[in-house]
Amino acid sequence: MLLGLKGLRPLFFLCVLLLFWYVVTMPVPAGLTPEGKNAIAIFLLCLVFWVTNVIPLAITSLFAIVLVPLLGVLPRDEVYGLFGNEAVFFILGAFILAGAVMHSGLSNRIALAIMEKSGASPKRLLISIYLLASVLSFFMSEHAVAAMLFPIVLDIAKGIGLRPGRSGYGKLLFLSLAWGCVIGGVATFLGGARVPLAVGILHETTGATIDFFTYMVAVFPLVAVMLLVGYLVLTRAFRIDVESVGKAHELLARRIHAMGRMSSNEYAVGTVLVLTIISWAIWGSTTGLATIALTSVVVLFVFRLVRWKDIEEYVNWGIILMYGGAIILGSALERSGAAYWMAEKVIGGWVTSPLTAIAIFSLFTLVLTEGISNAAVIAILLPVAIGISGRFDMDPAIVTYSIAVPAGLAFSLPLSTPANAIAVSSNYLTVRDMAKVGVLMSLTAWIVFNLAVRFYWPLVGLGS
Amino acid sequence: MKKNILIVLSTSRTTSRAIDFAVDKAKKEGSGLVALYVIDTGLTNEVFDRFTDIGFIGDKPSTRLTEAIMKEYRQRGYEEIGKVQVRAMEENIDFDAVTAQGAFVEKVIEVIESHNVSTAVVVKRKTSGFLKYFSRSVVDELVEKAPCEVVVFEEEE
Numbered sequence: 252m253l254l255g256l257k258g259l260r261p262l263f264f265l266c267v268l269l270l271f272w273y274v275v276t277m278p279v280p281a282g283l284t285p286e287g288k289n290a291i292a293i294f295l296l297c298l299v300f301w302v303t304n305v306i307p308l309a310i311t312s313l314f315a316i317v318l319v320p321l322l323g324v325l326p327r328d329e330v331y332g333l334f335g336n337e338a339v340f341f342i343l344g345a346f347i348l349a350g351a352v353m354h355s356g357l358s359n360r361i362a363l364a365i366m367e368k369s370g371a372s373p374k375r376l377l378i379s380i381y382l383l384a385s386v387l388s389f390f391m392s393e394h395a396v397a398a399m400l401f402p403i404v405l406d407i408a409k410g411i412g413l414r415p416g417r418s419g420y421g422k423l424l425f426l427s428l429a430w431g432c433v434i435g436g437v438a439t440f441l442g443g444a445r446v447p448l449a450v451g452i453l454h455e456t457t458g459a460t461i462d463f464f465t466y467m468v469a470v471f472p473l474v475a476v477m478l479l480v481g482y483l484v485l486t487r488a489f490r491i492d493v494e495s496v497g498k499a500h501e502l503l504a505r506r507i508h509a510m511g512r513m514s515s516n517e518y519a520v521g522t523v524l525v526l527t528i529i530s531w532a533i534w535g536s537t538t539g540l541a542t543i544a545l546t547s548v549v550v551l552f553v554f555r556l557v558r559w560k561d562i563e564e565y566v567n568w569g570i571i572l573m574y575g576g577a578i579i580l581g582s583a584l585e586r587s588g589a590a591y592w593m594a595e596k597v598i599g600g601w602v603t604s605p606l607t608a609i610a611i612f613s614l615f616t617l618v619l620t621e622g623i624s625n626a627a628v629i630a631i632l633l634p635v636a637i638g639i640s641g642r643f644d645m646d647p648a649i650v651t652y653s654i655a656v657p658a659g660l661a662f663s664l665p666l667s668t669p670a671n672a673i674a675v676s677s678n679y680l681t682v683r684d685m686a687k688v689g690v691l692m693s694l695t696a697w698i699v700f701n702l703a704v705r706f707y708w709p710l711v712g713l714g715s
Numbered sequence: 716m717k718k719n720i721l722i723v724l725s726t727s728r729t730t731s732r733a734i735d736f737a738v739d740k741a742k743k744e745g746s747g748l749v750a751l752y753v754i755d756t757g758l759t760n761e762v763f764d765r766f767t768d769i770g771f772i773g774d775k776p777s778t779r780l781t782e783a784i785m786k787e788y789r790q791r792g793y794e795e796i797g798k799v800q801v802r803a804m805e806e807n808i809d810f811d812a813v814t815a816q817g818a819f820v821e822k823v824i825e826v827i828e829s830h831n832v833s834t835a836v837v838v839k840r841k842t843s844g845f846l847k848y849f850s851r852s853v854v855d856e857l858v859e860k861a862p863c864e865v866v867v868f869e870e871e872e
Contacts, residue, residue: 394770564775
C-alpha cells in the first residue's frame, strides 16, 4: 500500500539500487568468494522485491536470470541450462493437465456432485466444502481450486441468506474453502508449484531428490491431522447460525442439472489424469515426473481433448520465469558457497542439533509465508537451509521438507496466498476474523509438523 | 436548484450511523438525499493480480472469479441503496440513487458536481496508529478534493 504512493516508488527503487551497489562493491568478507558476495547481492535484491511485491514475482526472477551471469557468479550457458530444469517442466505439465481438467468441466461437476450429496445439514455442507477443497488440491493447484469453488460457495451463501460480515456460518464457509485449499495443497506435488520447486533446488544443489510417492507418505498423515485440527479450530471459533441449508441443496441440484450428462471429453480427460497420477506414483523416480507429465500433455493433444487456445486461457506462462529464476538463484547461492556462508552467519549460532534446525527453519518458513508468496519463501530460505544441513550431517531432503511443507501453510493473512485473499474479498469475513483463528492454526501446524519429524518420519525411514 | 445530502456507500465500507446522520441532516435542512454506491474495482483488481501474479492462474479462471465478485458487489449495492431508500421514504425525503463502478474519489466528485451536493457523508476504514502517519486513504483524498463539506464516519466493528 505504501509503495503504491507515486512519490515513494522511485525513492524505494533508488534505495534498493544503492543497497545492491554497496554489496557488489564492498570488500569480500572473510570466508566468502567474490562470486559468493555477488550472489548474496542478487539474493538481497530478489528478497526485497519478493517481500515487497513491487514488481511481479516472475519479473523479479528475471533479475536473477540476468544478473547471475552478468556478475560472473555462474557461466551464461550454465544459467540457461538450469532454466530448463526438470522441475520447471513438471510444473508446466501439471498446470496444463489441471487446465485441461478445468476446461472440460470435470472438476466443476465433481465439486457440485459432492456438495449436493451433503443434503440439507449445515454441518455436512461445511465439511463437504472443506474436504472437497482439500482433496481437489491434492490433484491440481490449490489456487485453481479456490478460483473454481469460490463462485459456488458465494452462490450458496447468498442462496441461504447469510449476512456478509455478520453470519458465523458465512465466515465458516469461506474459511473452510481457504483452509481446505491451503492444507490440501501441501499433500502432494500437485497442490502448487512450490514442492516441485523445492525438489528442483534440492536436486540442482546436492544431486539428491524426493520422489512423488515418498513425499506423499511423509506428508499425508500431517495433512489428515491438520484437517481435523483446522475443522475443530474453525467450528469452535465461529458458530453455525443456520438451521438448514435446503436452499443451497436446491441450488446445487439446479446447477448439476444445467451441466447435463457427463461428456466423453470429461471421461477421457479424467482417465488421462488418473493414469498420470498412478504413473507418477509408480514410475516417477525412474522415468522422471516431468517426462510423465509432458507425455500426458501430448496425449491430450493427440486425442484432441483440448486445444492450445484453451490451455493458454488456464495457464499463466509467468510461472516458467518465476520457477526457472528461483532455481537459478538457489544454484548460484549454493555453488558460489554463499548459501553456506549466510547460513553460518545468520542462523549458525542458534542451531545446535538437527531437530532444532528443523524447528527453526519450519518456524521461519511459517512466519515468512504469511507475508510473502510461498514460492518466494522457498527460493529465499531453502538454499540457506541446505547450506547448513552439512554441518550436522543431515539429509538435505529432510531440510527440504522442513521448508517446502510449512511454506504452503499460510492461514492468517490474505497477503500470501490467493485462497485467503479470495475468502476475505467475499466480505463475509474480515482480515481480523482470519488472523484470529489463523495464528492459532499456524502455531498448531508448527507443533504438528515438528512432532511428525520427531516421531512419525523415523518410522517411515526419513531422517533416521 | 434544490441542495442534496450525499451518502456514499461502498463495497468495503459501510455504517448505519452514517446513514442515520445523512437522513437526519436531509430532513433538518429540507434537502434531498442521494445514495451513491461505489463498486470499488481496486479490490477486484487486487484479487485478479493475486491469482495471476502469485497463483499463476490463467486469465479465464481469474476473470470468472472477478466477475463473480463484481456480481456479488453489485447485488449488495442494490440492497444497501434499498435500505437508504426505505429510510428516506419513511422520513418523506426526496431520494435519488446512483451506482458507479471505478475509482472511489473520482466517482464521488462526479456525483457531488452533478447532483448539487452540499454535504457528502462517507465512511472511513479504521487504520492502525502506525499506518496513519504513512498512508492516505481514499477518504482523506476525497476530503481534500471535494467541492463541498465532507463528514467522515469510522467503520463499525
